[in-house]
Amino acid sequence: MAAAPPTADREDRLVAGFAALAIVIHVIEAGFPSPVPGVKPGLANVVTLIVLVRYSLRLALWVALLRVLVGSLLVGSFLAPGFWLSLCGAGASLAALALGTAWSRTVPALRLSPLGLSVLSALAHMAGQFAVAYGVFVPHPGLLRLLPPLLTAALLFGLATGGAAQAILRHLPPVPSDDTVRPPTARAP
Numbered sequence: 001m002a003a004a005p006p007t008a009d010r011e012d013r014l015v016a017g018f019a020a021l022a023i024v025i026h027v028i029e030a031g032f033p034s035p036v037p038g039v040k041p042g043l044a045n046v047v048t049l050i051v052l053v054r055y056s057l058r059l060a061l062w063v064a065l066l067r068v069l070v071g072s073l074l075v076g077s078f079l080a081p082g083f084w085l086s087l088c089g090a091g092a093s094l095a096a097l098a099l100g101t102a103w104s105r106t107v108p109a110l111r112l113s114p115l116g117l118s119v120l121s122a123l124a125h126m127a128g129q130f131a132v133a134y135g136v137f138v139p140h141p142g143l144l145r146l147l148p149p150l151l152t153a154a155l156l157f158g159l160a161t162g163g164a165a166q167a168i169l170r171h172l173p174p175v176p177s178d179d180t181v182r183p184p185t186a187r188a189p
Contacts, residue, residue, distance in 0.1 A: 014051070015059055019066040022047040026071035039150065041157045042122060044071075045093070049114050049121070049165040054175050057098055064090050081137055085129045092128025093121040114169060118162025119155060126154035 025044040034040060044067055052060035068090050072083040100120050104111040112120065130150060134143050 011059060014055060015062045015066070018047055018051050018059070018063045019070070022063055022067040023070050023074065026067050027074050030071070030075045036150075036153070039153050042125065042161055043164075045118070045121065045125075046161050046165045046168065048097075049118055049162065050168060050172075052097055052101065052117070053114050053165070053169060054172070057094075057101055060097065061094055064094055084136070085132055088132040089125040089129040092131075093125035096120045096124030113162075114165045115159065115162035118165060119158035122154040122158025122161065123151060126150050 022044040025047065029040050029043050032040065045064075048060050048064045048067075051063050068083070068086050069078075072078040072080075072086065077083045077086075097117060097120070100112045100117050130143075130147060
């Protein structure tokens with residue numbers, strides 16, 4: 001059962017809240033050591049998946065783009081190579097999510113679960129980052145040797161974040177329709 005489309009004011013609050021959560025996770029994750037530069041679990045993508053599944057692709061797009069922009073400003077990587085890799089990876093990931101959700105609407109019998117969407121998103125994210133890394137920053141054939149292990153890492157992290165998103169979604173209450181959302185009443189003094 002799909003939730004009623006959020007109103008503009010409600011959408012703004014949803015985007016702000018979810019983007020803030022994703023940004024905090026992004027900043028914390030940036031502090032994790034990584035054996036391979038640029039390879040992170042992508043825990044903030046759990047938030048994007050939840051927004052996509054519960055609300056819409058448009059809200060998920062805003063959350064992801066705000067996370068990349070504000071997160072890069074907070075960790076000091078804005079306009080650095082890491083920012084462009086992250087932005088292009090997020091763009092490829094969102095394009096894959098758009099295709100995956102369109103596929104799911106077109107062929108309901110083959111509907112992708114949050115786990116399937118997560119794996120698709122993670123692989124697209126890595127492919128987008130790799131394309132920019134190879135095409136812009138390191139156009140060396142030796143870089144192609146890294147593609148299989150990077151895609152393997154993306155697959156594993158996609159499974160992990162998709163599993164986390166599915167587990168969280170199972171425990172969340174249904175999204176209220178606009179008909180049932182009422183502003184809180186003022187309490188008498």
